[in-house]
Amino acid sequence: MYAVLGAANIYVTSMKLTTTIAITTAMLLLYGTTTNAQDLTRKYRAVGPEVVEDVVDTVRRSCVLPLDNLLLRRLAYVESRDGTDSHTFRSGFFGGIWQVTQTMYDQTKASSYLQQMRAEILSHLMIEWQSTSWQDLQKPLYSGLAAALYIEDTLRTKPHPVGIAAQQNYWAQVYHQGSLPAESFASLAELMESGCHGQADLDIGFVLDTSSSISHQDFEDAKKFIINTTSFFDIDSGLVRVALITYADVARIRVNWDQSRSQVSLDNMISALNYESGGTETAKALNLASQLFANARRNAVKVLVFITDGKSHDAIDTASAATQLQRSVDGGLLLLSVGVGDQVDPNELHSIASDPACKHTFQVASYDQIDAIREEIQRMTCRAPLAVHVNETVWCQLGQCPPYVVMIPPHTTVMVQASTTCINGVKLYSSSTVPYPGSSHYDSSLILLPHAGFSIFNPPPATSRPAHYYVNTDQTVVPSVMHCNVTLSVFLNEVRVVCIDGGRQRSCTTTDVFNFERATGSHLCP
Structure with missing residues (x-):
């Protein structure tokens, strides 16, 4: 069973060969059942x-x-x-x-x-x-x-x-x-469900301000907050890695990705850190974070928690470094900024945080209260999306799939191709406006069937600014079959010819192309 939707589609079916040839310029090709937009x-x-x-x-x-x-x-x-x-x-x-x-x-x-x-x-x-x-x-x-x-x-x-x-x-x-x-x-x-719905690969970094305005006790409270926050995640399995930067006059990587191999070893390293005071060179810390995330895993969700109690020495350099940090990972980083005390600059916190800044900026009165925001940090980290770029392919095992955000460059249209090995199929939701599309709110949804070729989402037309397109997987019912996967690939939206025979994609022959050109009056270049 197939359906070809979209005003820009041209398709023809040969009754003898039960073969469909489709040339797509902006199409949504779906195998299975499709559903229109919904907002419950x-x-x-x-x-x-x-x-x-x-x-x-x-x-x-x-x-x-x-x-x-x-x-x-x-x-x-x-x-x-x-x-x-x-x-x-x-x-x-x-x-x-x-x-x-x-x-x-x-x-x-x-x-x-x-x-x-x-x-x-x-x-x-x-x-x-x-x-x-x-x-x-x-x-x-x-x-x-x-x-x-x-x-x-x-x-x-x-x-x-x-x-x-x-x-x-x-x-x-x-x-x-x-x-x-x-x-x-x-x-x-307390009966409310807590925790992540299946743990995806995650690289979470922390940047901690240790300038002279904080006390030794403040430093200990901040370390305890990081330990308590990371204890929520599955570090021992290797799915989650943690890194830590501290900064004052200089910025230093105190825990690197490959050092956080277990929760116990991570806790010990953080607990043993010495307090190093000095100025507030925030831009240096952000620049070092760019280098840190350059070595993050490509297929891992990326989150950075930035903690400071004061205003940087140069707000312009700080804003520039924050922008460069996002560029260094092609926008695929959730950046949470945490201000402690009354000396922080709210505008600077907002310049560091991901958009919308109002949602990703935290302020607490003192370090002995910082643990109060731990649940919010953990919750946002659980829902952080994995960025997928043009010419990239990602896959996940059902039950461990993160939300996905397709990064669309300016003046560009893309196609998102999806396939699955799950024998009962998988339901996917997508949206250009809802960051977490699901059963209650989505622009489109489909049931992706196994071994039936692939399905293609098409985000909205190109704009002059970078755009996002969100794809999420229904994981409320995880199949008993092990190693059941979902795969997404992103391509530039160029003309593509797809031949489908008996529900399966196959290579197109010259006869297929000839019949297509005769039926549509078009001409395909070799």
């Missing part, structure tokens, strides 16, 4: 963890509630089990997954403090908040936005509560309008 975050009474995750990610990317220490995510589960609780959509109540009461909702419209946030919602999400109704909160995105607005209005200049205990206090004293006891928040929040 805007659908009435859509529920489930994937829907909630998409809402939280959308709210963060729009910079409405960029970093809340998982509060919004936990509230969805505690209030309604991500909408699956039978009480969620009870008669006469329209607060949706986040169980926002009408009084809470009315506050989000009346508060002058939220004027800028409402403007951001209109700008990024095309939702005029003042024109919404409480009934609209039955749509997940609207319920999540209402909860985010309410959180911001009730906290205002106060920091977001960190950790389950502090968030439980906020929930019981401010947010929750029901009858559940306060301790219910902790018991329910």
